[in-house]
Amino acid sequence: MRVSLSWVLGLVLLAGAPAHASDALSAAAGQVAGGDYRAALATLDRLEGGAAGGALPLFLRAAALAGTGRLDEAALLFERLIAAHPELPEAYNNLAALRAQQGKLAEAKALLERALRTDERYSTVYENLSTIYVEMARGSYAKALRMETGAQPPRLTVLTSLTDTSPPVPLQQVVATAVASVPAPVVPQAAPAEEPVPVSLVPSAAPAGQAAPPAGQPALTAPPVVEPPASNPAAVTVTEPSVADVPESLRLAVVTALNGWAKAWSQQDMDAYLAYYDADYAPEGVARHAWEEERRARITRPAWIKVKLEDIRMEAPLPDKAVVTLRQRYAAAGYKDTTLKRLTLALREGNWVITTETSLKVQR
Amino acid sequence: MLFTAVLLTLSVGLYGAHRFQDSDEGGTLRTLELSGATGDMALYPRALARLEERLAHYPDDYEASLLKGVIMFRSGRLEEARQELARLTRRAPKFHLAHLVQGDLLLAQTQTVTDIGATPLLAGLQAEEEALAQLRAEAEVRLKAYLDTLPQDRLPRTLLTLGDEVQTAIVVDKESHRLYIYERQAQGEPPRLVRDYYVSTGRANGNKSLRGDLRTPEGVYFITRHIPASALPDKYGSGAFPLNYPNELDRRLGKTGDGIWLHGTENAFYSRPPLDSEGCVVLPNIDLDQAAAFIRPGVTPLVITARVEWVDEAGWRREQQELLDALRVWVDDWTSGDVDRYLSHYATDFWSPGFDLNKWRARKRAVARGKTFQKVELFNLSLFAYPQSASGGRDLVVASFRQRYRSNNFNSDMGKRLYLTRESERWRVLYEGGG
Numbered sequence: 125m126r127v128s129l130s131w132v133l134g135l136v137l138l139a140g141a142p143a144h145a146s147d148a149l150s151a152a153a154g155q156v157a158g159g160d161y162r163a164a165l166a167t168l169d170r171l172e173g174g175a176a177g178g179a180l181p182l183f184l185r186a187a188a189l190a191g192t193g194r195l196d197e198a199a200l201l202f203e204r205l206i207a208a209h210p211e212l213p214e215a216y217n218n219l220a221a222l223r224a225q226q227g228k229l230a231e232a233k234a235l236l237e238r239a240l241r242t243d244e245r246y247s248t249v250y251e252n253l254s255t256i257y258v259e260m261a262r263g264s265y266a267k268a269l270r271m272e273t274g275a276q277p278p279r280l281t282v283l284t285s286l287t288d289t290s291p292p293v294p295l296q297q298v299v300a301t302a303v304a305s306v307p308a309p310v311v312p313q314a315a316p317a318e319e320p321v322p323v324s325l326v327p328s329a330a331p332a333g334q335a336a337p338p339a340g341q342p343a344l345t346a347p348p349v350v351e352p353p354a355s356n357p358a359a360v361t362v363t364e365p366s367v368a369d370v371p372e373s374l375r376l377a378v379v380t381a382l383n384g385w386a387k388a389w390s391q392q393d394m395d396a397y398l399a400y401y402d403a404d405y406a407p408e409g410v411a412r413h414a415w416e417e418e419r420r421a422r423i424t425r426p427a428w429i430k431v432k433l434e435d436i437r438m439e440a441p442l443p444d445k446a447v448v449t450l451r452q453r454y455a456a457a458g459y460k461d462t463t464l465k466r467l468t469l470a471l472r473e474g475n476w477v478i479t480t481e482t483s484l485k486v487q488r
Numbered sequence: 489m490l491f492t493a494v495l496l497t498l499s500v501g502l503y504g505a506h507r508f509q510d511s512d513e514g515g516t517l518r519t520l521e522l523s524g525a526t527g528d529m530a531l532y533p534r535a536l537a538r539l540e541e542r543l544a545h546y547p548d549d550y551e552a553s554l555l556k557g558v559i560m561f562r563s564g565r566l567e568e569a570r571q572e573l574a575r576l577t578r579r580a581p582k583f584h585l586a587h588l589v590q591g592d593l594l595l596a597q598t599q600t601v602t603d604i605g606a607t608p609l610l611a612g613l614q615a616e617e618e619a620l621a622q623l624r625a626e627a628e629v630r631l632k633a634y635l636d637t638l639p640q641d642r643l644p645r646t647l648l649t650l651g652d653e654v655q656t657a658i659v660v661d662k663e664s665h666r667l668y669i670y671e672r673q674a675q676g677e678p679p680r681l682v683r684d685y686y687v688s689t690g691r692a693n694g695n696k697s698l699r700g701d702l703r704t705p706e707g708v709y710f711i712t713r714h715i716p717a718s719a720l721p722d723k724y725g726s727g728a729f730p731l732n733y734p735n736e737l738d739r740r741l742g743k744t745g746d747g748i749w750l751h752g753t754e755n756a757f758y759s760r761p762p763l764d765s766e767g768c769v770v771l772p773n774i775d776l777d778q779a780a781a782f783i784r785p786g787v788t789p790l791v792i793t794a795r796v797e798w799v800d801e802a803g804w805r806r807e808q809q810e811l812l813d814a815l816r817v818w819v820d821d822w823t824s825g826d827v828d829r830y831l832s833h834y835a836t837d838f839w840s841p842g843f844d845l846n847k848w849r850a851r852k853r854a855v856a857r858g859k860t861f862q863k864v865e866l867f868n869l870s871l872f873a874y875p876q877s878a879s880g881g882r883d884l885v886v887a888s889f890r891q892r893y894r895s896n897n898f899n900s901d902m903g904k905r906l907y908l909t910r911e912s913e914r915w916r917v918l919y920e921g922g923g
Contacts, residue, residue, distance in 0.1 A: 264591030
């Protein structure tokens with residue numbers, strides 16, 4: 125198996141799990157990587173409580189189940205993982221692989237497209253690549269049928285900001301969770317000499333000798349091995365991230381929140397839905413209680429609702445405020461539409477909540 | 489798709505045995521499913537093997553390269569297909585079908601393509617329906633030639649025997665749009681297939697009968713001469729080999745028209761659609777140039793049939809022997825001086841230039857009176873079974889040979905052509921004339 129074990133270990137340790145649970149997790153990860161699925165399942169079964177429900181244990185369990193041929197159970201776990209962590213491309217990807225194996229190609233395709241969309245950079249590149257293919261195909265067809273193409277040079281979508289060259293998504297997500305849940309931000313310790321140390325995830329005025337963001341760090345290298353804060357309190361330094369940086373962790377936190385909002389909406393869970401809005405939020409000229417009543421009526425009435433968010437683009441967020449445009453696909457029994465929306469979100473006590481919500485364009 | 493590969497590699501490693509891209513059971517994302525082609529998929533491995541073998545011997549076989557690309561496309565091996573088509577369109581920029589498939593392959597990155605050229609983009613270009621249909625027809629015809637089992641140890645029934653000075657013979661199968669070149673082997677041995685090519689024929693179906701009917705004639709023909717490209721308009725490509733349409737039987741049946749040639753392709757195209765010409769047999773220039781090496785104007789036979797009848801060697805030998813025996817008896821009876829026995833070899837509807845059966849009988853009886861001895865030897869004998877589709881349902885064989893005749897009062901050495909038919913359980917001469 126090609127995954128680097130130390131990557132997995134890094135993931136494990138970053139999860140901030142208690143030391144003995146992280147031993148079990150790393151053992152399980154090793155077993156999965158080595159193809160010893162039954163042992164991995166046994167190891168995972170021995171995990172207790174909260175540690176057992178995290179992203180990595182779920183992922184490893186699903187992988188182990190799939191490895192032992194228990195595909196339906198594995199699929200269920202991947203679905204849970206996706207629901208809880210919609211930003212992890214690995215979950216979509218591996219579920220897609222499973223669906224492909226079951227011959228469900230259309231589902232696999234949709235899952236992989238969702239995987240790409242977990243990162244705006246990749247989905248943009250993918251769309252641009254598709255555009256290029258289309259233009260090239262147009263040229264080929266024109267030659268085949270001896271026609272003038274009349275083709276214009278294609279216009280590709282341009283990315284408007286530079287994200288730091290960080291290690292891959294899941295690592296950052298886990299770090300973001302760790303950062304969110306562990307009050308003292310962690311600075312990566314120097315890794316063992318033979319492992320390269322990628323960029324620090326929380327942009328900081330790092331002490332000299334710490335790794336600055338290395339350019340073009342390939343995604344597969346081992347991540348920083350980070351010690352839990354308890355073991356080395358003296359090394360902790362805290363600095364405000366500079367405004368010019370757009371931390372990937374922040375972007376992901378906002379996206380997570382938006383996905384949670386869409387999920388609560390789809391599940392018609394009013395309490396959860398309202399919790400994604402600022403406590404004082406109400407549209408212009410509408411009283412808060414009136415808005416709540418209207419939303420309640422609108423959301424609980426349909427037999428089912430499905431809300432999908434696409435093309436989530438963030439405009440230069442500040443550390444505690446984000447402006448987002450997205451495409452919202454709403455479907456309910458007997459009705460559907462697509463809305464281009466702009467939302468502003470703010471960080472309130474560690475949670476991102478919606479402070480304004482504007483529909484820019486509705487398509488029925 | 490490096491980033492996808494990155495994501496995949498990350499995940500696949502942990503996923504263990506269920507490697508996404510290597511899975512045999514539906515593990516590929518974008519497959520080309522052709523309507524009605526699912527049955528063909530079982531034939532792809534063998535066809536691919538044949539194509540690889542062909543390319544090993546003939547790396548410039550554009551058709552083989554195209555079909556390899558198409559089969560890999562339909563088998564989900566998109567990257568290999570893409571590389572094959574990219575190489576091909578570089579080398580053969582006028583191979584329009586290759587460009588069409590390449591267009592499909594590019595789009596297959598991001599959408600399902602269910603038939604050649606069946607993409608919204610192409611539909612949006614509003615190309616001529618007919619042009620697209622013709623390219624599709626060419627693709628399917630070419631592919632079918634490789635998917636169909638080339639009959640191993642089977643021969644075209646029509647090539648019963650080839651004279652020792654006739655080194656090659658060409659057989660054209662109109663239904664499968666295939667031109668086969670056979671090489672004579674040792675005396676009495678089956679001929680060997682040396683090349684086969686995709687070929688275009690007349691745009692109207694059926695056997696030619698009239699001038700302007702746009703059909704390709706069916707029958708046993710001979711290539712009469714060669715016309716070089718320099719003497720021809722661009723339409724004929726790298727050269728032309730006229731055929732002797734109408735042949736003896738065609739003229740007897742009152743068929744009209746002429747100018748049926750084997751020729752090349754106009755410069756702007758690598759190849760033409762399957763049903764395209766005004767009756768001629770058309771090859772891509774590259775293929776015609778290769779075929780020319782096997783053609784001797786004035787000698788090489790070219791049999792055109794609606795559908796080749798493939799026979800096994802045992803059956804082929806039986807029929808060959810039957811005809812050789814019939815001819816031997818005809819020669820023996822002729823030289824025996826027994827005119828009645830000789831004349832019994834002639835069919836009731838026999839004809840020869842200037843003769844019907846009655847006149848022929850009268851003539852031969854008169855001649856026989858003056859003979860004290862006759863000796864006939866046949867050289868360079870070729871025998872062709874006439875295509876059933878063109879023989880009006882009767883068993884017909886064309887014999888082509890050099891006849892050396894010696895007698896007390898007359899000698900001759902001449903080319904002869906006989907049409908033999910089965911009548912009352914015997915092979916009888918239907919036509920006799922110079923060849």
